[in-house]
Amino acid sequence: MHTQHLQRTFLVLASCLVVLFRPSTAYAEHDGDIRYWQTLGINFYEDENWRITGSSQTRLYDDAKFLGAWLLLPTVEFKRNPNLDVGATYLLEDIRSEAGTDYTRLHIFWLHASPHWQLTEELRFSMRHVLGLRAVESADNYLVSRHRFNFDYKLADSGPLVGIGVGTELFYNYKTDRLYENRFVPLKLSFKVTKHSKLSLYFMAQSKRHGNDVNWQTAYVLGQSLSIKF
DSSP states (O other), X not given: OHHHHXXXXXXXXXXXXXXXXXXXXXXXXXXXXXXXXXXXXXXXXXXXXXXXXXXXXXXXXXTTTEEEEEEEEEEEEEEEETTEEEEEEEEEEEEOOTTOSSOEEEEEEEEEEEEEEEOSSSEEEEXXXXXXXXXXXXXXXXXXXXXXXXXEEEOSSSTTEEEEEEEEEEEEETTTTEEEEEEEEEEEEEEEEETTEEEXXXXXXXXXXXXXXXXXXXXXXXXXXXXXXX
């Protein structure tokens, strides 16, 4: 019950941010939309050198009127040294537009390097640099890269709230040779649910440039992520 109360509080705060930053004119499917993302992450195995995880995600579009995408992401990581993890992921994604009823399937294969540093006892800075091959049904394959930057601050004596964070992730398309997406998270709250599980709630501004359009369009995402470690 306490976790549900925290979720409702977060949604109220995030909705206020949406009202403040939402454009006055929504002229495209993506622009001005409010979306809801739900993620489940499971840490299946971890030792001093290796980590094996799996994640699933659903994305509700058009003010949660329809399921716009779902994803599965198994990942293997090697802890290269105390400040660097490297890994590989296969991402299976089905996605559709509001105007259509059929899903387009994407197969994405990526390699990533994730450097991270504990700046102070409470403050952690982390990055993730990804090179991925996107294989889209009935379309040519192409390379993309993703570059994520996060600051996470650990809290003590705050009840179930154990951390806050901020971050952004940039996406680059090598086929079109340009930056095409930015996911800016101005607020992330992390809660300890049990000894082996954590819930993160976040607000995100997802900005995109579609096709050859030079203008940026922004959707607003209210997200929750439950992570479980065996």
